[in-house]
Amino acid sequence: MAKRLTNKVAIIGCGPGSLGYITLKALQGIKESDVLVGSKRLLNLFPEVKANKILLGKNYRTLLSKIVSLSSRKKVTILVSGDPGFFSYARLVVGRLGQKNCEVIPGISCMQLAFAAIGKTWNDAHFMSLHGRRSELEGLVEVVKTHNKVAVLNDGGISPRLLSHTLIKGGVKDRKIFLCENLSLENEKVREFNLDSLGKAEAEGMNVLIFTTQGISSSE
Ligand SMILES: C[S@@+](CC[C@H](N)C(=O)[O-])C[C@H]1O[C@@H](n2cnc3c(N)ncnc32)[C@H](O)[C@@H]1O
Structure with a gap:
């Protein structure tokens, strides 16, 4: 069992990127922190917080010690985007430090x-992440073929063209695709495609x- 730490490490979900989507509880925890650990994008959201700021990047494993x-x-706080329980650094941190040593907001x-x-509803969706996992793109074909609603995280590393090509080649047919970019930010874009038109689209970020x-929408 992990040794009990003097202070719990807070892991705080900061939402999708705009301050309007950060909860009051999260904000309070961030303001009370002595140290904030996070990506440049998340640290930049809190210029007024006086805490010591540590950049989280490729050092994410060594930073744990x-x-x-x-x-x-x-009082150390780790900032993660969105919710900590959904494809985030929290899994590694809680796994290493133990749940008793962490406070997840x-x-x-x-x-x-x-x-x-x-x-649309998301309780009936199947989720997958291609964030930093380009090698799992082929796996998406089977997932899309076998589920009516699939939601995928993409860091922008996989272009709409490559997605469309991979799915069509894999035998996927007749899907409506929503491409939701930079949600909550100034350059937010939400667009609807079919497999062919997705292949001609450009995406940024x-x-x-x-x-x-x-x-499927008619049955909802
Ligand atoms: C490491 S995952 C973290 C997900 C996060 N824990 C959550 O609950 O939103 C990062 C991925 O989330 C998605 N993402 C995060 N913020 C986003 C935003 N504002 N707009 C669109 N996608 C976003 C992208 O697919 C990005 O590659």
């Missing part, structure tokens, strides 16, 4: 925003893709 040692003297996931933007079987 530093976080543990800092937590003996300071939920946030609004980009998935919630994406489904809200297209006016992080996005959520939702694949639905045609006609």
Whole structure:
């Protein structure tokens, strides 16, 4: 069992990127922190917070020992995008530090925003992440073939053209696709495609893709 730390490490969900989607509870935790650990994008959301700021990037594994040692003297908060329970650094942190040493504060996931933007439910969706997992693209074919509603995280590394090509080649037919980019930010874009038109689209930045079987909206 992991040793009990003097101060719990907070893992705070910061929502999809705009301050309007950060909860009051999250904001309070962030303001009370001595140390904030997060990506540049998330740290930049809180210029007025006086905490010591540590950039989280490729150092994410080695940083864990530093976080543990800092937590003996300071209140350390790890900022994650969206909700900590949905494809985030929280899994690694809680796995290493133990649940008793962590306080997880939920946030609004980009998935919630994406489904809200297209006016559909997400309780019946199947989820997958291609964020930093380009090698799993082939696996998407089977997932889309076998589920009526599939929602996928994409860091922008996989173009709409490659997605369309891979799915058509894999034998996927008749899907409505929603491409939801930069949700909650100034350059937010939510567009609807079929497999062919997706192949001609350009996308910029992080996005959520939702694949639905045609006609599914009539049964909702
Ligand atoms: C490591 S995952 C984190 C997901 C996060 N825990 C959540 O609940 O939203 C990062 C991926 O989330 C998606 N994402 C995060 N913020 C987004 C936004 N504002 N608009 C669209 N997609 C976003 C992108 O697919 C990005 O590659």
